[in-house]
Amino acid sequence: DTEVTQTPKHLVMGMTNKKSLKCEQHMGHRAMYWYKQKAKKPPELMFVYSYEKLSINESVPSRFSPECPNSSLLNLHLHALQPEDSALYLCASSDRDREGTTNEKLFFGSGTQLSVL
Amino acid sequence: GQNIDQPTEMTATEGAIVQINCTYQTSGFNGLFWYQQHAGEAPTFLSYNVLDGLEEKGRFSSFLSRSKGYSYLLLKELQMKDSASYLCAVRDINDYKLSFGAGTTVTVRA
Numbered sequence: 001d002t003e004v005t006q007t008p009k010h011l012v013m014g015m016t017n018k019k020s021l022k023c024e025q026h027m028g029h030r031a032m033y034w035y036k037q038k039a040k041k042p043p044e045l046m047f048v049y050s051y052e053k054l055s056i057n058e059s060v061p062s063r064f065s066p067e068c069p070n071s072s073l074l075n076l077h078l079h080a081l082q083p084e085d086s087a088l089y090l091c092a093s094s095d096r097d098r099e100g101t102t103n104e105k106l107f108f109g110s111g112t113q114l115s116v117l
Numbered sequence: 118g119q120n121i122d123q124p125t126e127m128t129a130t131e132g133a134i135v136q137i138n139c140t141y142q143t144s145g146f147n148g149l150f151w152y153q154q155h156a157g158e159a160p161t162f163l164s165y166n167v168l169d170g171l172e173e174k175g176r177f178s179s180f181l182s183r184s185k186g187y188s189y190l191l192l193k194e195l196q197m198k199d200s201a202s203y204l205c206a207v208r209d210i211n212d213y214k215l216s217f218g219a220g221t222t223v224t225v226r227a
Binding site for chain 1: 204215
């Protein structure tokens with residue numbers, strides 16, 4: 001199994017809603033990531049979890065709240081989003097030992113296309 | 118952080134060769150990746166270079182020169198399905214963050 005599975009594939013929400021994006025991988029990877037991608041732009045890193053601990057937060061607004069319940073799951077909780085938050089949200093995972101490996105190929109999920117109205 | 122530059126668009130004919138250049142500036146280089154992304158889909162891994170030289174993988178090859186901060190992705194025997202965005206990404210040795218270039222949209226014409 002070399003897949004990263006994301007649900008839902010599409011999500012439309014209002015600015016007062018609370019929703020969650022889910023990501024799952026069973027490759028035994030110990031690093032998991034959230035990226036945000038606007039149309040015709042590169043993916044922008046939001047969060048990195050390493051061994052279930054948050055290791056990087058790229059100054060993301062608090063209306064985005066990540067959670068890593070276990071080594072296979074990664075969630076992104078959304079609350080009070082703005083229309084400019086509409087984007088493709090990509091989850092990725094990579095293999096990592098505790099010292100950090102020299103080749104960390106990212107495996108991406110197919111993303112959640114989010115629209116905030 | 119990294120400054121990563123690559124051309125915005127390239128067009129080529131089916132069966133031809135296209136070379137996508139990528140230049141970068143980084144405080145601590147720890148590897149360069151190329152990803153392919155079709156519209157509306159996830160990026161998929163193509164190649165990885167950490168040492169100078171050419172890495173060949175079927176129709177795709179990637180080259181790296183660390184002293185010049187330069188890489189290219191070479192696509193040979195182009196097929197229509199190769200029409201996609203190609204993303205150059207550089208990893209920083211200090212925090213292992215992967216930063217992406219803006220991507221090069223390749224259009225293959227019959």
